[in-house]
Amino acid sequence: MELRWKEAAIPKRFARLIDLAGNLWWTWQPDAQRLFERLDPVLWEEVRHNPVALLRRIERARLNAAAQSPGYLELYDRVLAEFDRALTGETWFERAFPAHTGIPIAYFSTEFGIHEAFPAYAGGLGVLAGDSLKEASDLGLPMVGVGLLYQHGYFNQRITEDGWQEALYEDLDLENLPLSLMTGPDGQPLQVEVAIAGSPVRARIWRLQIGRIPLYLLDTQLPENAPADRELSAQLYAGDPERRIAQEMILGIGGVRALRALGVHPGVWHLNEGHSAFSILERLREHIAEGLSFEEAAARVRETTVFTTHTPVPAGHDRFSFTLIERAFAGYWEQLRLSFQEFCELGRQDEPWGPTFNMTVLALRFSDHRNAVSELHGRVTRRMWAHLWPDRPAEQVPIRHITNGVHVGTWLARRMRALYQRYLGPDWMERVDDPALWERVLEIPDEELWTIRRHLKRKLVAFMRERARRRWQRNHVSPIQIVASGVLLDPYALTIGFARRFALYKRAYLLFRDPDRLRRLVNDPQRPVQIILAGKAHPADEPAKRMMQEIYRLIKDPAFGGRIAFLEDYDIEVARYLVQGVDVWLNTPRRPLEASGTSGQKAALNGVLNLSVLDGWWREGYNGANGWAIGEDRDYEDPNVQDAADAASLYELLENVVVPLYYDVEADGIPHRWLRMVKESIRSLAPFFNTRRMMKEYLHEMYFPALEAARRTAVAIPEPVRQGVRGHHLAEQPAGPRSAEHDTIAGGGEHGV
Structure with missing residues (x-):
């Protein structure tokens, strides 16, 4: 990695452009964007506002010309000073809540919309997740994101002459993205393992830095995986139920194991929609392996879980047949000391065609902190899921609302x-x-x-x-x-x-x-x-x-x-x-x-x-x-x-x-x-x-009660309890630009890594 950047011949005066390109903080800073754009406006448009690709392709003459421009040098120094303040200065959260700064908040989402140069989103759910991480960085929240790295992103749309939509897929160019591959002391990629249908599926862990916030993304494109398993992280929202449940097992179970491998022990687990609800099962398994009963484990999980539901449309709530659950989990329920039927009851939702395992039901049953995303949606959601609380009228169903905002x-x-x-x-x-x-x-x-x-x-x-x-x-x-x-x-x-x-x-x-x-x-x-x-x-x-x-x-x-x-x-x-x-x-x-x-x-x-x-x-x-x-x-x-x-x-x-x-x-x-x-x-x-109001509302109404519960029952997960983690000590191998200085500034130490 360092050799490639030497070949790119970035002048020493501009060495920290690599740091800036390696942190997506620039995506919400107009002056930082201008810093890259002014180097070569035509190339900036050609690479679709991707500073990594820009710095790899730019001609040395352009950089030399910038080095002779007093205006550009002033802009460079000012932006880098703002960058350092944003990553190392005292934050609103540190000033307001110093007692809570050391407990991470894990934010799970199946998609994150940060910028067009990193197409790992389909729409509003992902953009909201991206906006939330950006605001968490601005406020200084001790948050860490967890998702999947999709090699094909979502899809590119082409409209034919008669108006028909065609979906085109392109592989992500990982070399031109600011991703860091997390590695062990031997320099080999750190991996987690999840058993799916009785077969081990391995995933490596990448880091994408969003200001102060690390976003960890799991990727199954590994030669040791079966060809079908390599494709599990290929495409966002796979339509096939077998692939979808496997994706969600990697996100939920694998996501928990990835955080354990990274040394991150969250006090709050925020599930952004039900796609990551299998994380609940893995946390139950951990507590039961510690010696807790199922009821005690369930209480621990509930009081530290935040769940946000985003849609009243039934098709937006993933559900799987019991047959598919039995095949995919292949005995996992035994580690929870449950029978298969008891395991299915954790997420049971009866449909006209029969019972299903519903991810939203699982999340609602194992979270004490639940919210819809607007006042009207809260009313609709309470009616929609009132059957889970048969002893209460719909208006008393314990699902509040926190209205969405934008960054x-x-x-x-x-x-x-x-x-x-x-x-x-x-x-x-x-x-x-x-x-x-x-x-x-x-x-x-x-x-x-x-x-x-x-x-x-x-x-x-x-x-x-x-x-x-x-x-x-x-x-x-x-x-x-x-x-x-x-x-x-x-x-x-x-x-x-x-x-x-x-x-x-x-x-x-x-x-x-x-x-x-x-x-x-x-x-x-x-x-x-x-x-x-x-x-x-x-x-x-x-x-x-x-x-x-x-x-x-x-x-x-x-x-x-x-x-x-x-x-x-x-x-x-x-x-x-x-x-x-x-x-x-x-x-x-x-x-x-x-x-x-x-x-x-x-x-x-x-x-x-x-x-x-x-x-x-x-x-x-x-x-x-x-x-x-x-x-x-x-x-x-x-x-x-x-x-x-x-x-x-x-x-x-x-x-x-x-x-x-x-x-x-x-x-x-x-x-x-x-x-x-x-x-x-x-x-x-x-x-x-706006997300500032929104994230403060989450803090007061959802995160703080969960953090207090975590502080009361704080127990480190012992080594024998961990499963599927291959190596526990960290180093990282950048796939995109990242210098040693950048890792000191924007590393995950404040999040327990």
């Missing part, structure tokens, strides 16, 4: 950040959850805010045109596909964004329910409207793919004048441009199936107004003056009646409220009434719907 530093446009810096004060980023701070938004001059909003929309349109140009050069697609990519969009027309996972309950079709009415709306010569859509359907979701195809065919219709576009291959980069650049963020889920949603929160931070059904977070955020509510605050028995009512409300709002307000421009060329609503949106939404 401000990641999603805020650079110019909006500078604007807030001027008017909110130099310390505003440390106080984003303070409502009094955001009152100052009302003092921002309309002229400045409007100038930035127009700039961000021009950036979005330019981004879409450049993507269309590259697609034209690379794939020789048809001209109509290029038009559908947005090349005819007007950077000054009212622009509506709709971007999310394409599932039927998200109702992307609602806007197209009356095509003639929509044509009149978008083609108004005095007040044109344009719409940008983006999103992926799960490769196995045929109905969603057919819906996407029908919408795409409408988009290609010349009658719409090129004013509706579909931006293919939705990812974090595309999301940033959209939530920063559109004027209105549209959300049309079938209530109450949107647990929370966060894309509209990102948009609101950037001065974009929400137009949404009163579901998820928007039901809490809407105050009548900060955006618009589609339909009524009610649920429907008949989905067709609901669709008709919501579509009518949507068209009525667009035609008679939203469009007239946007084009109500005064003599100075500025829509002051529109901007009044924009400021109210920022003022009322920004201080609550």
Whole structure:
């Protein structure tokens, strides 16, 4: 590794660019991103904002030129000083809770959305997990992440000329990612082992550093594994139940064993959705091996487990047949001193077709700290799982809610950040959850805010045109596909964004329910409207793919004048441009199936107004003056009646409220009434719907009770209890750039490693 970097010939003056590239702290620091971009702007775009790949490919002449630039040198020194302060300075958590700083919080998630250069996420669940780790770093929480390293990531989306989604898979280039392979004293990779269907499956452990937070990722792509087992960590959300249960055994059981091998002994175990619930079984096994009874072990596990459920959609809760459980676990239940039938009862959920082992049921039964992700979702979740507490009415089911938020530093446009810096004060980023701070938004001059909003929309349109140009050069697609990519969009027309996972309950079709009415709306010569859509359907979701195809065919219709576009291959980069650049963020889920949603929160931070059904977070955020509510605050028995009512409300709002307000421009060329609503949106939404408020809420309501329980019953796991751990002493072998100095600064020592 060191030899390769010597060959890259990074000048000594810029040696710490390697440190910076090796820690994803730069992903939420605009000046750090500029540091890499200014070296070679064209190459920076070509490598998709991946500083590791940039530093490996950059010409020495570019680095020499930067070394002669006083402006670049000043930026370099300032960014590195901020980097060191972020990783070594005193944190909010250390100041506020010094007694809790030494007990790690383990955060398990099947996906983590950190940045587009590391595609280990499918959508909102992963992005929330990534935002949570970033905020944990900012606050100084002693957190450690656990997930899987997917060699193929999720999938790249291509839309054919007739609108059909194709899924393309590419291998991750591990050499160009800032990953460190954890190794033992002999220099060999540290491994854990999990028995699946009676056969051992081994996984190695990689580390990805997110500011102060280490994220450990397990990978089964090892020659000693059977070919099928090597593929267990190949693809996110494998559709085959046998592969899915094996993945979740690696994540849950293997994740616990990985932390033990790394010397990390968490006081809190936070399961982000039910995919990692098998970690509960492994912790039960450990306690029982210590000599505890099953009941005593269960009590220990419950009081230190935090479980967050994210969906009221039944298909979002993994469940397996008892036959598959019996085959996959092959006697594991005996280590819990249970019969197979008793083992199945731990996660039993009766379905119309018979009993299943449900991962959410397992997590709910073995966690004392449970939450939904919005107030309405909390109500729905308590009703949904009330049968697990048959002695209580649904409203007393012990599942609270903590509404999701977004990481401000990641999603805020650079110019909006500078604007807030001027008017909110130099310390505003440390106080984003303070409502009094955001009152100052009302003092921002309309002229400045409007100038930035127009700039961000021009950036979005330019981004879409450049993507269309590259697609034209690379794939020789048809001209109509290029038009559908947005090349005819007007950077000054009212622009509506709709971007999310394409599932039927998200109702992307609602806007197209009356095509003639929509044509009149978008083609108004005095007040044109344009719409940008983006999103992926799960490769196995045929109905969603057919819906996407029908919408795409409408988009290609010349009658719409090129004013509706579909931006293919939705990812974090595309999301940033959209939530920063559109004027209105549209959300049309079938209530109450949107647990929370966060894309509209990102948009609101950037001065974009929400137009949404009163579901998820928007039901809490809407105050009548900060955006618009589609339909009524009610649920429907008949989905067709609901669709008709919501579509009518949507068209009525667009035609008679939203469009007239946007084009109500005064003599100075500025829509002051529109901007009044924009400021109210920022003022009322920004201080609550952010991860700083969210993580503090988790601390007070979930983590601290679990930490106190852990302190009361703190018992180190003795060596004989550990299973499947091959080696206990650590070193690491970087796959991406990491120097010895970086390991001193950003190593896992504060987390018990």
